[in-house]
Amino acid sequence: MNGPTDLCNNAALRQATRRMGQLYDDAIAPTGLRATQHGMLTQIDFMQQPTMRELAEALVMDLSALGHTLKPLMRDGLVELTPDENDRRAKRVRLTTMGKAKFQQALQLWRVVQGRFEAAFGRERAAELRSTLNFIASDEFVAAFRQKRDT
Amino acid sequence: MNGPTDLCNNAALRQATRRMGQLYDDAIAPTGLRATQHGMLTQIDFMQQPTMRELAEALVMDLSALGHTLKPLMRDGLVELTPDENDRRAKRVRLTTMGKAKFQQALQLWRVVQGRFEAAFGRERAAELRSTLNFIASDEFVAAFRQKRDT
DNA sequence: CCGATTTACAGGTATATGCCTGTTATTGGA
DNA sequence: TCCAATAACAGGCATATACCTGTAAATCGG
Numbered sequence: 001m002n003g004p005t006d007l008c009n010n011a012a013l014r015q016a017t018r019r020m021g022q023l024y025d026d027a028i029a030p031t032g033l034r035a036t037q038h039g040m041l042t043q044i045d046f047m048q049q050p051t052m053r054e055l056a057e058a059l060v061m062d063l064s065a066l067g068h069t070l071k072p073l074m075r076d077g078l079v080e081l082t083p084d085e086n087d088r089r090a091k092r093v094r095l096t097t098m099g100k101a102k103f104q105q106a107l108q109l110w111r112v113v114q115g116r117f118e119a120a121f122g123r124e125r126a127a128e129l130r131s132t133l134n135f136i137a138s139d140e141f142v143a144a145f146r147q148k149r150d151t
Numbered sequence: 152m153n154g155p156t157d158l159c160n161n162a163a164l165r166q167a168t169r170r171m172g173q174l175y176d177d178a179i180a181p182t183g184l185r186a187t188q189h190g191m192l193t194q195i196d197f198m199q200q201p202t203m204r205e206l207a208e209a210l211v212m213d214l215s216a217l218g219h220t221l222k223p224l225m226r227d228g229l230v231e232l233t234p235d236e237n238d239r240r241a242k243r244v245r246l247t248t249m250g251k252a253k254f255q256q257a258l259q260l261w262r263v264v265q266g267r268f269e270a271a272f273g274r275e276r277a278a279e280l281r282s283t284l285n286f287i288a289s290d291e292f293v294a295a296f297r298q299k300r301d302t
Numbered sequence: 303c304c305g306a307t308t309t310a311c312a313g314g315t316a317t318a319t320g321c322c323t324g325t326t327a328t329t330g331g332a
Numbered sequence: 333t334c335c336a337a338t339a340a341c342a343g344g345c346a347t348a349t350a351c352c353t354g355t356a357a358a359t360c361g362g
Binding site: 011035 | 154155157158159160162163165166167168174193198210212261265269272277287288293295
Binding site: 204218239240 | 339340341342343348349350
């Protein structure tokens, strides 16, 4: 037994996340972005003007946490919010021209880390891991979990 | 393709961590502790008066980040620091009597979530996942990664 | 059409974490 | 022994993330 992470799923996940964060952060640092920020830009680019709520849901993130996280990106002019035409409560998030450029720039560096990670970890194994992690993050899994809880 | 997490190991890991954190946090909330804090108490209990450096290393955590994280626990009287006898630079971390009690209390709730998680996810599968995550967090893996990097 | 409820955010507060910059104590030579 | 280099933290600053409490806009039942 090497410690609590041999037993606790949550603790093991956090440690791996810290480590992975170090590797990806280091690689993307030259752009001035954190890996989390690049992930955010990637998701925004992928979703094409999502509302805050949609984006938060896609990221498995609290809505207000998303709001806080977007602030530095807005301050730096990479992201902007525009009120939705049909629902003035909602705000749509999108990349600015500068945001798109920064995203592309970071994407180059991301490809490098990603490649190195998979070279060290195994491409197939990484795909399986992502699949497992995506399952844990899914609503489907949470529903299954809650069923066990309510038993 | 459901989104970037199908491709990025780091993004997938973060989302799963946020989700898992929600589940474990909810379960342990009645004690007034976060799941991360319970994890911290668990590690401290396991290590028996580690120095800050040793504890940070075991948790794959930055030393100063550890310092910050310990503050609320110290403020609440669950943890205390004592200077090392042989090396006055070092400080040893340990649980107070109250800290041990709180740890045991949270441990009961942890067992419940842990059990529910494994019921929903699969016990064997969870063990494999932890093993994989621990590997990613290990120095061994980082060394392998850096080799690819230096190529 | 109106009031009650719900939805989508904004802000405050608190923890989680990391980097950079001191400050102090140790240690390894010359 | 004294000095330079190193090790172990402490603090400031910044992002990441969550919960709780407003506020404004949309929606729904009567």
